[in-house]
Amino acid sequence: MFAEISILEYWKSEHDLNTLEDACALDAGRGLFAVADGAGTTLFARQWAMTLVELFVSCPLLSADPFELDWWLGQARARYTEGLPAPERLPPAVRQKWQREGSQATLAALRVVESEPEYALVKLLAIGDSCLLWRRAGSEVVESFPLRSPAEFDRPPLCLPSQAALFRRSFHRLQEQWLRLGPNDCVMLATDALARWILAGGDGSLTPNQCFELVARQMPSSWQTFVEEGRALRGLADDDCTAVVLTCRRTLSERAILLGTTQSYQATLLQERRRAFEEARRAGDRRRMAVLYGDGTAFQEQDLVILPGEIELARCVAEALDELLWQLRPLLNRADAAEQAALLWQSYAPLLAAEPCSASLRRTLAALGVPGVAVEINDSEEAQPGERPVRGERTE
Amino acid sequence: MPGRLAFDEAMQFPRSRLLVPDPELREGQVEMVEIKTRRGLIRRPWGLEGGFAVVYKFRTRSGQARALRCFHVDMKPDTEERYRRIAAYFAAQTALQAVTVPFTYYREGIVVKEQGRGEVCPLIAMEWVEGRTLCEAVHLYCNQGNRVALRELSQRWQELVLAMRASRMAHGDLAGSNILVRDDGRLVLVDYDGVYIPPLAGYPPVLAGQEDYQHPQMRQRPYNEETDAFSALVITTALKALASDPTLWQRYARLDAQGNPSESLLFTAEDFADPQHSRLFQELLRAREPLVRKLTEELQAACLQPVQQVCFPFALLDPNYGYKQALKGLQEAIANDDDEAIIRAWQPLLEKYGPAQSALPRVELARRRLAALRSWRATIASSASLAAILASYDSVLDGTRALTESERCLLSEGRRLLEALTRRDDETALEAAAALSQYYGLKLLSAQEQAQLQEARERQRLRQSWREARRSGEIEAVALAYLQAQRAGLLPSEEEERLGKLAARFWELVTDPAADDEALLEAYEAIALSPLAAELHISAEQRQRAELAERRLAALARLRMALGSRRLRAVAEADDPLLETCTALAPEEKERLELARRFYAAVEANDDASLVMLGEQLEQEAATSTGLRLSPEEWTRLELARKRWRAYSRFLSALHSRQPRLIAAAAHPLLAEMQLSANERTLLELAQEFVAAYEDDRRLVAFYERLLSSPHSAFFQFSPEEQQRLHLLWKQEQQWRTFEQVLATAPQEPAEEGPRRILAAYNALPEALLERLSAEHRCLLEQARQALELLHLLRQEASPEQLAAIYTPELLETFPSLLNSVQRQRLERVLLLQELQRAWRACDYRRMLLIARAIPQPQELERYGLQLRVAARRLAEMLQPPGVLLALRPAIDGNHLIISWRWTTDPLLRHVLICWHTQALPPLPQPLYPGQLEQIGHYRIVSHPEPAGQGTASLNLTVGSCTLLHVVVCALLPEDWGQGTSGRFVEQDGRLSDWQAADRPWWLGRALCASLVLGTEVALS
Structure with a gap:
């Protein structure tokens, strides 16, 4: 299958490319496309959004499994922090806010899994209000994912956080959907303002199909004029407007290029992931094992021996540790922190008391004065001054 | 609030976002800070974030630095008012001008967008102070060991504290970051969110403050000029201590990872929470400098005191501070x-303080005045007479400000009240009393004074009431006010007297329903004709009442004229509903009017009974000399009523007998004109119908049915003979209906059940009913008999001729369920074979072949095989496909024979044979057997797929290279009867298909022959 591809980007009024908080990236040869919308209420939102989309097209997330997402976000965080100055070099006000809230962004991504002359099978992944919209050839129905109606955009969107401490597997759930595209089908990855505008039929004077058609017809050179007119005349919100438009074609043409596919992770990445998994296994760090194992797809083709129940136990430990940390964090500044933490620890102690991955947590609890928390001598010795647990943050 | x-x-878009009117700001630019990332530089506005607001450094159009302060938390609604008062206060207080900066509060300062929605937020613009924060300055001087600078700083701080106290101001959030040290060493306070100034007394407190500067009970801190007592003591102590020993900073200051000072100044909240065990407190209590020790003791004590009791120890900074403060007060x-304040401010310590002695005479005057005031207040509290209170007032109190507003009012308004009561000046007296009662009620007045006041009030009320009534002009208001004023002796002027009387008279009559109409009209006209008419407003209702009186008087006059004529009709015509309420109508007039009214009402209603009853009364009336008399027409009408009444009486008597013949006989022609009741009329009609129908059976039955279905079914009393006849006829009717029902339902029943039931019902009919049988009934009976006969023959396997003889199509229409499917099929075959024979005899070969195709069993047709073959041959000779077009066209892969023709709807023309050869084709055999096709040459048979479909057929046949081609086209009629064939598409070229056995011949239609030269076309017909 071939596709004609348009990349459409324009920013909020008064702004410019440097302050655009949307980001998009694609690798048509591997069938990877992504858009993200950095949350303007957080710092370095554009940097985080760009990190997510660039990571997706270089190392795509293959499924919406929470542990797989946790592993993938770990990759994203590593890239993201590499690109920013060290926290102590940030202005104090910026540093505090960034350490407290980090950055947040929504994400919508498309991966081509099969590309045949008559069809392309794609997998959609999304979180928040960045959307994928599509229209079948000859149809006037515009379908969308993950949001289906304009009213759903009123709710604050779910965002992927750059701070590990703010990520919850049970809460930050990606949604996924399979789609089979035929010749002349058109699919679009769009950030919230544009997606909402299309689904609402502009200011009500158009149909979603007409709006979709108007956007699908745009070229990068006409996009700025289109967006400005849309804001002035057709009810388009004054927000960053980003879209990647793919129109499927059966044959090659001047604008159409061949859609490639991606079905698995790259071999080097798989080897690195396996090495890290075996290292975590040797260290007995079950939380890290659970995250590295992800949904297990990465290890299917490898001759890795997994013991019965090993992954299930690792996931239980990871869930328990993360849940405990999540509940503990707001308690730390309370006067009765020790009592509250003790009650909390009682619920999780059977699972976590002997786990190496809970060592720093146990040190924190012992320092708070929670009775009966076993702190191994090795824990204290191993902890370097720079690695001491920071109050209210997850330590890994 | 936005984040x-x-x-x-x-802030990055001041031209579009700043709403302040100052172009210097709108065209300026916020100062930016740059952050280097791997993706490039990120520029962000430089801003300091505090608890309530963020402060941006802003460069104006002309390059001056300004501080723009934006609130990022929701502020109280009175924030703008506070800032307005604070700005004005700072500007007015000389002492504060040096230690504060002027600012402007803009309620609509800046448009902030979040989630695409814009919000207008307040903004404070102020001077940008270049310098260091107090903490930064202390950090610098201590690190330098610069005691001189530290002492200078401490001295400046003390001056600032005294300036604040002198201006009775408190900052609310004194802290190292809110005190700036200018480059020349002067101190400036910034951040005024929590400021207290006297104009803000009573406002709710703003809870600002950093815990390293605040008392542990900061939340209970008072909101007044003592708000800063604790934090000022903290800073004073810290600065004094550091000036004495700068090394304290190295030991106690908190520094961050980069070595920068935190916002605390030596002391922290932990020190204040537990001063007894604070290492810093211990060390400062042992300091060499006594003032440091004393300040530390004060601070330690303050930590342990309730926050409300903490005071700043100004005396430690200035020994005469107490005297100066007392004298200042x-x-x-x-x-x-203010005499009371003077007495309060004269403190014992001033008695020996020289500068205070010159004020002593003023203090004495204040004392005398307060003594007189106490005495007067005692009189006010105890006395029950206004005159006595005023008498006890001492003139020394003239001019004092100690008198309360109420007391001043008592003095002035009390005097005014007593004078007005004496002069009977009611208006002034009431005004004074009202003013007085705002503060004291009327409790200061004696009973006599109160009675006088009440009289004045009543008089005033009546005057007011009369004035208002005159202003309104309302009859009722004027009349009532006049009557009240008259009773109170407040005699108005002569003109007002006249006006009052006119209104009172009219109002009295108009509100009395029984008032005499003539008197009312007189009062009404008196107002209308009076010169004062314009001052009185007669309401629409009152006017209607007067007009009613006028109309009623007119009606009365008309009635009396009619009564004088003695004519009954004239009286009836003079009747008017208004007379019902006329009180002037005499009883005899009323009686005659009623008589006339009733007579004509009865005539109108055609009510003979009432007319008959009135007749006697009218005859008596006519006999009197003045009584009403009937005209001849009225007499005639009365007589008619009497006749009809008699006829009706007779009818009623007959009705009571319940005998229909008597009732019918009592029917008088006059009854038709009368309004009989519905029941009476129905009974009369029934009785008449009974008598008329008695000799006619069908009619009598109809009567009886009508009677039984009516509510009067049990009314009539028939004679035994009549009753017997009715019952017999009724029974026969029921039998007939049963018979008709069988005829209607039985034909639907299966097999012989229906005909048998019909014949059984017929046999059960009594003789008397046979004459009611119609032709249709008799036909149905005949069909029932034939149906039974047909069934019998079918069961007996009778010959087709016998079956055909008895069968008619109507038979199965009448009895659709007579035959089962086998019987029906057999019958249909018999009928088809009969039809086949008829067609043979009529030489209708087409019909024969169509019938033969419709018969599926070949054995049935064996007898007719020869006839069918003859029919097929003869018919085939007439078959020919229409519109045949042939063309021979050259092509690369050999020449092409293109043939087209039309299919018609003829079900027998379904197959076409095309033969071609370069040599002349021999004649085709008739009939043609499939095996013979091989000898002919090239051929193709084309069949139409549908039994009766039409359309155009077209073939493109490759015929090889040739210049001349012989072609024959003809229809094919297969011998396909007895096979149940249906149309099938077959296209053959040298192969036999499987749809017809090889031994069954085809009959060829008329052959269309052509010899085609390459590149030519031929149409064949």
């Missing part, structure tokens, strides 16, 4: 001419 980042964004009281 910090939203404000950051807004006294001077302020004298300046305000």
Whole structure:
């Protein structure tokens, strides 16, 4: 299958490319496309959004499994922090806010899994209000994912956080959907303002199909004029407007290029992931094992021996540790922190008391004065001054 | 409120976002800070974020630095008012001008967008102070060991504290970061969110303050000029201590990872929470400098005191501070001419303080005045007479400000009240009493004074009431006010007297329903004709009442004229509904009017009974000399009523007998004109119908049915003979209906059940009913008999001729369920074979072949095989496909024979044979057997797929290279009867298909032959 591809980007009024908080990236040869919308209420939102989309097209997330997402976000965080100055070099006000809230962004991504002359099978992944919209050839129905109606955009969107401490597997759930595209089908990855505008039929004077058609017809050179007119005349919100438009074609043409596919992770990445998994296994760090194992797809083709129940136990430990940390964090500044933490620890102690991955947590609890928390001598010795647990943050 | 980042964004676009009117600001630019990332530089506005607001450094159009302060938390609604008062206060207080900066509060300062929605937020613009924070300055001087600078700093701080106290101001959030040290060493306070100034007394407190500067009970801190007592003591102590020993900073200051000082100044909240065990407190209590020790002791004590009791120890900074403060208070009281404040401000310590002695005479005057005031207040509290209170007032109190507003009012308004009561000046007296009662009610007045006041009030009320009534002009208001004023002896002027009387008279009559109409009209006209008419407003209702009286008088006059004529009709015509309420109508007039009214009502209603009853009364009336008399027409009408009444009486008597013949006989023609009741009329009609129908059976039955279905079914009393006849006829009717029902339902029943039931019902009919049988009935009976016969023959396997003889199509229409499917099929075959024979005899070969195709069993047709073959041959000779077009066209892969023709709807023309050869084709055999096709040459048979479909057929046949081609086209009629064939598409070229056995011949239609030259076309017909 071939596709004609348009990349459409324009920013909020008064702004410019440097302050655009949307980001998009694609690798048509591997069938990877992504858009993200950095949350303007957080710092370095554009940097985080760009990190997510660039990571997706270089190392795509293959499924919406929470542990797989946790592993993938770990990759994203590593890239993201590499690109920013060290926290102590940030202005104090910026540093505090960034350490407290980090950055947040929504994400919508498309991966081509099969590309045949008559069809392309794609997998959609999304979180928040960045959307994928599509229209079948000859149809006037515009379908969308993950949001289906304009009213759903009123709710604050779910965002992927750059701070590990703010990520919850049970809460930050990606949604996924399979789609089979035929010749002349058109699919679009769009950030919230544009997606909402299309689904609402502009200011009500158009149909979603007409709006979709108007956007699908745009070229990068006409996009700025289109967006400005849309804001002035057709009810388009004054927000960053980003879209990647793919129109499927059966044959090659001047604008159409061949859609490639991606079905698995790259071999080097798989080897690195396996090495890290075996290292975590040797260290007995079950939380890290659970995250590295992800949904297990990465290890299917490898001759890795997994013991019965090993992954299930690792996931239980990871869930328990993360849940405990999540509940503990707001308690730390309370006067009765020790009592509250003790009650909390009682619920999780059977699972976590002997786990190496809970060592720093146990040190924190012992320092708070929670009775009966076993702190191994090795824990204290191993902890370097720079690695001491920071109050209210997850330590890994 | 929007978040910090939203404000950051807004600050970057001052031209569009700043709403302040100052172009210097709108065309300026916020100072930016740059952050290097791997993706490039990120520029962000530089801003300091505090608890309530973020402060941006802003460069105006002309390059001056300004501080723009934006609130990022919701502020109280009175924030703008507070800032307005604070700005004005700072500007007015000389002492504060040096230690504060002027600012402007803009309620609509900046447009901030978040989530695409814009919000207008307040903004404070102020001077940008270049310098260091107090903490930074202390950090610098201590690190340098610069005691001189530290002492200078401490001295400046003390001056600032005294200046604040002198201006009675408190900052609310004194802290190292809110005190700036200018480059020349002067101190400036910034951040005025929590400021207290006297104009803000009574406002709810703003809880600002950093815990390293605040008392542990900061939340209970008072909101007044003592708000800063604790934090000022903290800073004073810290600065004094550091000036004495700068090394304290190295030991106690908190520094961050980069070595920068935190916002605390030596002391922390932990020190204040437990001063007894604070290492810093211990060390400062042992300091060499006594003032440091004393300040530390004060601070330690303050930590342990309730926050409300903490005071700043100004005496430690200035020994005469107490005298100066006391004298300042006294001077302020004298300046305000406030005797009570003067007495309060005269403190014992001033008695020996020289500068205070010159104020002593003023203090004495204040004392005398307060004594007189106490005495007068005692009189006010105990006395029950206004005159006595006023008498006890001492003139020394003239001019004092100690008198309360109420007391001043008592003095002035009390005097005014007593004078007005004496002069009977009611209006002034009431005004004075009202003013007095705002403060004291009327409790200061004696009973006599109160009675006088009440009389004045009543008089005033009546005057007011009369004035209002005159202003309104309302009859009722004027009349009532006049009557009240008259009773109170408040005699108005002569003109007002006249006006009052006119209104009172009219109002009295108009409100009395029984008032005499003539008197009412007179009063009404008196107003209308009076010169004062314009001052009185007669309401629409009152006017209607007067007009009613006028109309009623007219009606009465008309009635009396009619009564004088003695004519009954004239009286009836003079009747008017208004007379019902006329009180002037005499009883005999009323009686005659009623008589006439009733007579004509009865005539109108055609009510003979009433007319008959009135007749006697009218005859008596006519006999009197003045009584009403009937005209001849009225007499005629009365007589008619009497006749009809008699006829009706007779009818009623007959009705009571319940005998229909008597009732019918009592029917008088006059009854038709009368309004009989519905029941009476129905019974009369029934009785008449009975008599008329008695000799006619069908009609009598109809009567009886009508009677039984009516509510009067049991009314009539028939004679035994009549009753017997009715019952017999009724029974026969029921039998007939049963018979008709069988005829209607039985034909639907299966097999012989229906015909048998019909014949059984017929047999059960009594003789008397046979004459009611119609032709249709008899036909149905005949069909029932034939149906039974047909069934019998079918069961007996009778010959087709016998079956055909008895069968008619109507038979199965009448009895659709007579035959089962086998019987029906057999019958249909018999009928088809009969039809086949008829067609043979009529030489209708087409019909024969169509019938033969419709018969599926070949054995049935064996007898007719020869006839069918003859029919097929003869018919085939007439078959020919229409519109045949042939063309021979050259092509690369050999020549092409293109043939087209039309299919018609003829079900027998379904197959076409095309033969071609370069040699001349021999004649085709008739009939043609499939095996013979091989000998002919090239051929193709084309069949139409549908039994009766039409359309155009077209073939493109490759015929090889040739210049001349012989072609024959003809229809094919296969011998396909007895096979149940249906149309099938077959296209053959040298192969036999499987749809017809090889031994069954085809009959060829008329052959269309052509010899085609290459590149030519031929149409064949």
